[in-house]
Amino acid sequence: IMKKLLIITVWLVVLSAMESYAQISIKASYKPSYFVSTDDIVAPSYMHGFAMDVSYNIPISIKIPLGIEAGLGFHYMLQQSEVDLKISPMATDTQLSNVFLPVRLTYDVPLSKNAILAPYAGLYARYFLHYKIITTWVEQQRPPEIVYPFKSEHASEYLYRGQIGGQIGLLLKANEHFVAELGYAWDFGYF
Numbered sequence: 001i002m003k004k005l006l007i008i009t010v011w012l013v014v015l016s017a018m019e020s021y022a023q024i025s026i027k028a029s030y031k032p033s034y035f036v037s038t039d040d041i042v043a044p045s046y047m048h049g050f051a052m053d054v055s056y057n058i059p060i061s062i063k064i065p066l067g068i069e070a071g072l073g074f075h076y077m078l079q080q081s082e083v084d085l086k087i088s089p090m091a092t093d094t095q096l097s098n099v100f101l102p103v104r105l106t107y108d109v110p111l112s113k114n115a116i117l118a119p120y121a122g123l124y125a126r127y128f129l130h131y132k133i134i135t136t137w138v139e140q141q142r143p144p145e146i147v148y149p150f151k152s153e154h155a156s157e158y159l160y161r162g163q164i165g166g167q168i169g170l171l172l173k174a175n176e177h178f179v180a181e182l183g184y185a186w187d188f189g190y191f
Contacts, residue, residue: 023057025071025179033077035094047094049077057106065108069120073100093134100126104167118171124185128161163187 031051053073060066077096104122111117128150135145150161169183 047077047079051075067106098126098128116173
């Protein structure tokens, strides 16, 4: 019981030191990806991506402009190959989507009365919802071939639906309503 009381007391002290408000952000963004596999099964490719996420930033202290930001988001990626009949008579479209949970530390640096620069670093976890490859033949009268790599018999050998990764970046907050973000994230696993 003493251990539980001590833990509760420490949490109450930490919570009382926090500011009385938190910030909620809703963002829609262009989020391209470079898709690389650790084996030669999938060729590296650049993928366009679009993301929507909600995050919650909790200041840690009144004296230090440090915060913890956590959130939930959805990321959709697609890549369409260009058809060059001299190289191949087919076109391939790849689609991936995932949900992600970012957790990061932010540090607010005031630039002016209405602008803040906030560098951040943290981790994220994500889970792929779907992965689809559509192959169409340009000059042949064949129906498109659709492959779902996560559902293939050998998927567990080189593909994992769950990933953990790191992230770093900068947020520019202006007038408490506008945010510009430049960041870099990488998976620790096979993707």
